[in-house]
Structures are given as C-alpha cells and as structure tokens.
Amino acid sequence: MIPTTFLIITAFVFGACIGSFLNVCIYRIPVGASIVRPGSSCPRCKTEIAFYDNIPILSWLLLRGKCRTCGASIAVRYPLVELLTGLFAAACIFFFGPTWQALAAFAFIAVLITVAFIDLDHRIIPDTISLPGIPIFFIAAIAVTDLTWRSSAIGILAGGGSLFAVAWGYQLATGREGMGGGDIKLLAMIGAFIGWQGILFTLFAASAIGTLIGILAMVRSGKGMKLAIPFGPFLSMGAVIYLFFGDPIVHWYLGILR
Incomplete structure (x- = not known):
C-alpha cells in the first residue's frame, strides 16, 4: 500500500505541472494562439524558456521572478497558478482517494481555474x-x-x-x-x-x-x-x-x- 502522504505529494507535483500548462492556456486561448506550439518564451525578449527554467514554482523562485536572458520581471501570478493547481490536485486525492473521481474532479477544477483567470483578464x-x-x-x-x-x-x-x-x-x-x-x-x-x-x-x-x-x-x-x-x-x-x-x-x- 502506497502511503497517503506520498500520494498527496505526488498529486501536488503533478498538479503544479498541470498548472504550468494552465498558464499557457490562460495567456494564449483568449488571443486565439496555439496552446501547443511554439514553446514558452519571455514576453519581452522572446527567448525560448529552457526546460530547467520552466520547473513549476521552483524556477520562478530560483530566478527571483526574472527572465534569465533579459532580466524582465515574470509576474508572480505564474507560480501562484501552479501552486493553486498543485494544492487542488492534492486536495482531490485527500478527499476522494486515488480514484477516477479524484481525477475527474481535478480536471473540472483545472478548467475552472483557467476560466476564472481568463475572465479576470479579458472579461470573457x-x-x-x-x-x-x-x-x-x-x-x-x-x-x-x-x-x-x-x-x-x-x-x-x-x-x-x-x-x-x-x-x-x-x-x-x-x-x-x-x-x-x-x-x-x-x-x-x-x-x-x-x-x-x-x-x-x-x-x-x-x-x-x-x-x-x-x-x-x-x-x-x-x-x-x-x-x-x-x-x-x-x-x-x-x-x-x-x-x-x-x-x-x-x-x-x-x-x-x-
């Protein structure tokens, strides 16, 4: 039997990674851009973000909220969305256990997070x-x-x-x-x-x-x-x-x- 603590931590890490993807959706869907290509890049210098600078939450903290190439500020909302999504993933495992219901509930919440932030930004x-x-x-x-x-x-x-x-x-x-x-x-x-x-x-x-x-x-x-x-x-x-x-x-x- 896998310890519950391990499952919750694993769910948090998984959720934070999904949160990184949600940030892409929040930014690109309202403007009609692809959520698959191109890869994430700095909004100011357009330099593509390397994988080691795209680790949810951790990379933002290590880079002190700035682009490695040009030093432009990266909004604190990016790691906050990752943190929020990770916490909800952990909560789904805690409340529903390692079940399909937990996965469905997390997918539902992930969609609501995306919708909420798009509505805040664009009123749509x-x-x-x-x-x-x-x-x-x-x-x-x-x-x-x-x-x-x-x-x-x-x-x-x-x-x-x-x-x-x-x-x-x-x-x-x-x-x-x-x-x-x-x-x-x-x-x-x-x-x-x-x-x-x-x-x-x-x-x-x-x-x-x-x-x-x-x-x-x-x-x-x-x-x-x-x-x-x-x-x-x-x-x-x-x-x-x-x-x-x-x-x-x-x-x-x-x-x-x-």
Missing part, C-alpha cells in the same frame, strides 16, 4: 472551453461519481436556464446587458458535473462572495456601481466549495432551520 469565458465541457463533464459525472444522468441533465438546464433568465430580466428592466453569455454556458458546464443541487449552492455562494468582494472593490476603486466585476471567478469558487464541502455545509444549514 471562451466557448472553446465551456461548450465542450458540458458533454465531457456530463459523461464524467455519470461515469465516476454518484450523480445520476437525470441530475446532471437537470443541472445543465438549471445552470444555463437560471442565468439566462436573470440576464434576460435585467436587460428587459434596464435596457443594458448585465451578464454575458459566457457565464450562462459556464454554469451549464458546472451543472453537468455537480447537478442541480450543486447549482443552487454555487449560485448562492457565488452571489454572497461576489457581493462582498464587489463592495470592497467598489469602495477601494471609488467607481461605485459603475465598476464592472466578472462573475465567472465567483461561479468557479462556488462550484469548488460545493465539490469539497457542499454536503456538510448544506446539512449544517438545514439543521439551523429546524
């Missing part, structure tokens, strides 16, 4: 991620989790339909677009993997977290209600919270109501 959620994700995570959910195909299908409809209704109502009432179609497709993808119960939790958690952070951001920026804040990262956060802690939180909340 690419259809090339969310639309294929709907059937992929529908199949994954019914194949390796306890979710039934009915719950997954209802999750897709509830996820996409609920945000569509909100967006349509807001536009009808104000004449302005308040929510993009990317959020609708993203929530449909989320519903495919965590079902309609997860959609209810995700919407509640995303709204609560988004409201809190939104108020703080508006106060800090001084722009008030004119400040545009992407909703995709909050939907992603809500879905991840449900994935790990949804059932205990729901049971705790229902216990309070009794």
Whole structure:
C-alpha cells in the first residue's frame, strides 16, 4: 500500500505541472494562439524558456521572478497558478482517494481555474472551453461519481436556464446587458458535473462572495456601481466549495432551520 502522504505529494507535483500548462492556456486561448506550439518564451525578449527554467514554482523562485536572458520581471501570478493547481490536485486525492473521481474532479477544477483567470483578464469565458465541457463533464459525472444522468441533465438546464433568465430580466428592466453569455454556458458546464443541487449552492455562494468582494472593490476603486466585476471567478469558487464541502455545509444549514 502506497502511503497517503506520498500520494498527496505526488498529486501536488503533478498538479503544479498541470498548472504550468494552465498558464499557457490562460495567456494564449483568449488571443486565439496555439496552446501547443511554439514553446514558452519571455514576453519581452522572446527567448525560448529552457526546460530547467520552466520547473513549476521552483524556477520562478530560483530566478527571483526574472527572465534569465533579459532580466524582465515574470509576474508572480505564474507560480501562484501552479501552486493553486498543485494544492487542488492534492486536495482531490485527500478527499476522494486515488480514484477516477479524484481525477475527474481535478480536471473540472483545472478548467475552472483557467476560466476564472481568463475572465479576470479579458472579461470573457471562451466557448472553446465551456461548450465542450458540458458533454465531457456530463459523461464524467455519470461515469465516476454518484450523480445520476437525470441530475446532471437537470443541472445543465438549471445552470444555463437560471442565468439566462436573470440576464434576460435585467436587460428587459434596464435596457443594458448585465451578464454575458459566457457565464450562462459556464454554469451549464458546472451543472453537468455537480447537478442541480450543486447549482443552487454555487449560485448562492457565488452571489454572497461576489457581493462582498464587489463592495470592497467598489469602495477601494471609488467607481461605485459603475465598476464592472466578472462573475465567472465567483461561479468557479462556488462550484469548488460545493465539490469539497457542499454536503456538510448544506446539512449544517438545514439543521439551523429546524
């Protein structure tokens, strides 16, 4: 029997490597560039990054956040994405064990990380991620989790339909677009993997977290209600919270109501 500690460490290293790839996706997908070729290079001097300078987290620390060739600063977000992805990979092993469910959960989270950072940078959620994700995570959910195909299908409809209704109502009432179609497709993808119960939790958690952070951001920026804040990262956060802690939180909340 392989020690659990060894599995968790191995998962972290694997996840950090995937996080390095996610950085490529976050940078290239919005501009329509290939995520395969060419290899990673310095944005300023265009020098291709050698493999020994592309070790997740460690290379950034050893190079002190700078390009070896030209000395240009490398954003701290790159190792942070690698660290975040590694931690989530370890968490999947810890919560689900060395199972196919853990692998599917990690893939789901990796997609959400990619979506969240793209939305933060560009205020878009690419259809090339969310639309294929709907059937992929529908199949994954019914194949390796306890979710039934009915719950997954209802999750897709509830996820996409609920945000569509909100967006349509807001536009009808104000004449302005308040929510993009990317959020609708993203929530449909989320519903495919965590079902309609997860959609209810995700919407509640995303709204609560988004409201809190939104108020703080508006106060800090001084722009008030004119400040545009992407909703995709909050939907992603809500879905991840449900994935790990949804059932205990729901049971705790229902216990309070009794």
